[in-house]
Amino acid sequence: MKPRHAPPLNALRAFETAARCLSFQKAAAQLFVTPAAVSHQVKRLEDHLGTTLFERGHRTVTLTPEGAALAASLSGIFGMLDLALDRASSAATAELRVSTLESFAAKWLAPRLHRFHARHPDIQVRIVTSDQLADVGRDGVDIAVRYGPGTGSGGDADPLMDAPVFPVCAPGTVRMDGRPLASPADLAHVTLIHDQSAEGRPGVPDWAAWLAFAGVSTERADVGPVYPSIYLAQEAAIHGHGVALGVGPLVEDDLRQGRLIRPFQAQLPNAYAFWTIRPAAGRKEEATDAFHRWLEVESGASQTLRRFSTAVP
Known part of the structure; x- marks a missing residue:
């Protein structure tokens, strides 16, 4: 199997947020970026993985089976990552x-x-x-x-x-x-x-x-x-x-x-x-x-x- 480089962290974060919100617009508000930026990052991740993660409708998005499986894994990973970074950022608090x-x-x-x-x-x-x-x-x-x-x-x-x-x-x-x-x-x-x-x-x-x-x-x-x-x-x-x-x-x-x-x-x-x-x-x-x-x-x-x-x- 051809080695695959790790996907960009920003793309993973954008996808996980959009999957949790089921909305590029809501995800953009949480990430302090534009909906277009979220869409671009998700497309970048899809291209990297070679699979479709969202089915895009008129002002709606739904997860594909592949997208749902990835989102379930990323949710716990990012939760633990955020917690680890928060704890490491301040020894006093x-x-x-x-x-x-x-x-x-x-x-x-x-x-x-x-x-x-x-x-x-x-x-x-x-x-x-x-x-x-x-x-x-x-x-x-x-x-x-x-x-x-x-x-x-x-x-x-x-x-x-x-x-x-x-x-x-x-x-x-x-x-x-x-x-x-x-x-x-x-x-x-x-x-x-x-x-x-x-x-x-x-x-x-x-x-x-x-x-x-x-x-x-x-x-x-x-x-x-x-x-x-x-x-x-x-x-x-x-x-x-x-x-x-x-x-x-x-x-x-x-x-x-x-x-x-x-x-x-x-x-x-x-x-x-x-x-x-x-x-x-x-x-x-x-x-x-x-x-x-x-x-x-x-x-x-x-x-x-x-x-x-x-x-x-």
């Missing part, structure tokens, strides 16, 4: 790569992270958002927080917080006829905001489950706008666009700050919870353990789960 959902990062972690920095100024936390199953060994992250049934690959999963579900809305939200919300039955006269977190996930409450639990009609349980994430559904509720189903830890700060209220106290238990995933035994580091201990302290101080009754009003 430990960088901790934390992978979590965008909703959790924005609604629970960000309002509290300054307290970790105050206690551990020598640890620089880098947040990486993803809703994929975490593999801390392959993905090049030190610790992950996920919303799920408690399974994770490549590490040890520990329970962090339960995630009860209950309605939330902006203060002053009223029925379509202008009357205030007085009972769960009034939800038949407001916009119900949905998110995709419960779709295809047995035991994760949706509007039909909550309305049935509250003893009212489920006829309109599927009516209303659907958002791709809990975070966006919650933001829609904050802006007064209707009533959403809040997930306990993710609405706690908005309830405390008065951006959201609970019109009714009934809440449903959730088969999904928040979990931390760390590397398997023997690969844990001091910074990872410090962050994990801090997460446990912060989750233990959470008031959302203790403040409210589960009784139907």
Whole structure:
């Protein structure tokens, strides 16, 4: 076999980013280059390998089988490379790569992270958002927080917080006829905001489950706008666009700050919870353990789960 020179690192990086985003434009934004530059680098790699990595459509790209296989390998390689370079760049500051959902990062972690920095100024936390199953060994992250049934690959999963579900809305939200919300039955006269977190996930409450639990009609349980994430559904509720189903830890700060209220106290238990995933035994580091201990302290101080009754009003 004829020897093959290693492909240019820039071409590999451009391809891996484009494969992860499934968009040359989004990849260009992450790499701070133009979409044309990403396309050029991907074509350069395809020419080097002698195979097609993307099927290009009108404003869309999809991975070929060869491209998907290469992307799966490169994702872990670049994650580990980034982690190695980050750790080598500064002996004085430990960088901790934390992978979590965008909703959790924005609604629970960000309002509290300054307290970790105050206690551990020598640890620089880098947040990486993803809703994929975490593999801390392959993905090049030190610790992950996920919303799920408690399974994770490549590490040890520990329970962090339960995630009860209950309605939330902006203060002053009223029925379509202008009357205030007085009972769960009034939800038949407001916009119900949905998110995709419960779709295809047995035991994760949706509007039909909550309305049935509250003893009212489920006829309109599927009516209303659907958002791709809990975070966006919650933001829609904050802006007064209707009533959403809040997930306990993710609405706690908005309830405390008065951006959201609970019109009714009934809440449903959730088969999904928040979990931390760390590397398997023997690969844990001091910074990872410090962050994990801090997460446990912060989750233990959470008031959302203790403040409210589960009784139907």
